[in-house]
Amino acid sequence: MKYSKRVLSIIAVAIFGISMVACAGSITKESEKSKSPALPTKSTTIELMTSWGGVDSKAGSLKEIIAKFENENSTIKISNQSIFGDEYLPTLKTRFASGNEPDVFGLWPGSDIKYLIKANKVADLTDKLKEDRSWMDSFKESSFSLTTYENRIYGIPFELVFEGLFINKDLFNKYQVKIPENYEELKTAITKFKENGIIPIAYNSSAEGSYIYQNMIANLGGSKGVEESITDGKINKYYIDAMKYLKELYDMKAFPNDALTLNSNERNQLFFSKQAAMIVQGSWFIPYFDKYDESVEMIPFPSINNNSPKIPTGLGGGTFYISSSAWDTPSGEENTILLLKHLTSKETATFFYEKTALLSNLKIQQETPYSSLAQQSIDLYEKTLEENKTSIPDHIIDRSAWNDIVIKQFPYFLEGKKTAEEIWKQAVEKIQSN
Template sequence: MGDPALSRRGFLAASAAAGVGMTALSGCGGDSDGGSSGGTTTIEWWNISTTEPAKGVWAALAKKFEAQNPDVKVKIVQLENDAYKSKMTTLIASGKLPDIFHTWGGGVLKQQVDAGLVEDLTDRTKPWADGLLKVAREPYLLDGKVYGIPFDIGMIGFWYNKTLFKQAGVSTPPTTWTGFLDAVGKLKAKGITPIALAGKEKWPEMYYWAYLAMRTAGADALQKAYDDKDFTGADFVAAGKHLKDLVDLQPFQKGFLNAAYSTPTGQAATVGNGKAAMELMGQWAPSVQADAGKGLGDDLGFFPFPAVEGGKGAITEVFGGGGGHALRRDAPQAAVDFLKFFASQATDLELVKKTSVLPVVPAAESAITDPNTKAVQAQLNGATGFQLYLDQAYAPAVGQEVNDNVSALIAGSKSPEQVAQSITQAAKEEQ
């Protein structure tokens, strides 16, 4: 989150999750029958859908599934992104996971699989899972086996206020990093806060360094650096320097270092209420802006992360990910049935129409009507490279080191060189 609307960063929000958490800890990961009682199987579903409209839509879908399967009850546990990750870390240590749980795939899922805690879904889902979009399935494939089923796919990009851009004399969204810095300068000159940022949560800051690394070193370089345990190359240091160039312009809202993402005074609300011109966020951004603030409606636009002049990467290389569900090992058949229900065309159409997620069922793409969602979909369809969120692609300890160090760079306490060295050290220690 890197986190994420019901995708890697999910439709995040301050929630009553803390109160649910410890109760949920004692109730999840039960016997292999999913908690059967009196002929009824109860399956526990942990997700990060804590803001509307997704929260209500998902609850209604659970009721719909129960109506179609009278002998099954779905117990929903909804946790804000960071709280969710914290609780899951505790559960992994205990050796028990919920029947159905949110996953972003990548290195975090691999760690859970290697610990023997996740169900191999290859055979149990093959009749229907093979029909889902290939790019959406990839984060959940490990050694050719299926360990998760996607419900969303998307990318990170800039969401901007068209009126504020016009006021600052920025006629078109920038396509180069130099042009982007110039636009930031023009916005500041007009007394407009250029960018909203949730510095408290760190993962939104990571997006900048990750994208700049992709643009300077190329889309494949981030995974290669992790595999080689070496982020000290010139391109990665350059990425940090490009980010420092932005930070030196002081583009963020007042108090950004203590700002959360989805609170009433956080990053999303700052943009949604017209108090900042941009945020770098995933395809779920409009929904969270509207939930945390007023939302911009037709005044909201989208553009991909700019290219870096002289860099090895292209503007068509995408950084992002999706949301999926995995099952604990030996999960009951009812949990598999729920995954099939959630990945059906009928459900996907409802999710696309009501929650603005991007479809994973090909036939559901026709439901996209929002022009910004179409723009994101077009970028994904034309992508020439794809990199999963770093704090999900990498092992948890390495991903956290990336987030912590990028945050330190933005706060001014670490240099680009120190960031590269610290991430390299974490990658070496992880092996």
């Protein structure tokens, strides 16, 4: 069949038009695809739980550290579940017992973390640290001894803490009382303050109030006496004798009249408001004072029996761990390590020091002191001989026995209703049954 040139031209134009329409359609679809919004990147959440919550001096700084991490890691969100005060430890233990543990958490050394490690609830960080030697080597090597169990490292020893006697120097000056260097001078100071209507020592019968008792144990027994606490099924004499020294002060009315019913905040307020001349506390107490306040000083607890003064020292709540369950996925492992490195970095340590006077176990020299009290306390710690630094007793004794038996029964002991030997016999039985 033959077609005229005119017909062939019409067919060619038609075919060309169809092909152009098809191409245009294809281009339009591709254009629409390029204009359609990209699918959002899926974010993950890490649950962080520390004792730096509520009104804790480090709570605000922790929030800033978290915000910085989230800004640098846009696909990771941090759920900050930190709790302040005496409720932290029971809440943390309950969450682990119910299978609802946080991904990353802070906890001071002691029996509680050992139980969690033995129950395979805590991630082993040894290989991660060895893979990143710059991270591991940024810490003082000796600090890992308190987070190592059966030659494996489970915790990052970020926060250094130590205890001592805080004094209101202005009250000592006003009433011409000598700052005590030994136990007899301490009793003299107590008598003089009582005569002038000042509470000598802010104390209450709580776990936190027991710091004075712990300093007495350290003074009497030194490192060996603190750490070798139980011999032949009995608590050693230093733990017993320290209770008796404390009762002597109680009988002298060295403490508030309502010491057995005061809560910890009320006890601290007695010292803050200058109603009390002295309080036994730790380095974490420093940021509660104004940066320019020079009326407060930290000294070692006065020596007993002519021994050299001792300073209980160890790791604080800023000792960080990762729950085993957080590593159920590769991304969980990667993200929690990323957070842990951020929380324990030199930049974070410097930030916390400048904001809250937190002392770290990192190999860094802080240039600007947080306050005169911070500098004075750090100098005290650094000038104390290593042989006069001891472990903190409640890091050595099983925490449930310490809190639930010894501390809970302190009021009965102070009022003469139970002996130190009776209380510790019960505590040792609980320790040995665990």
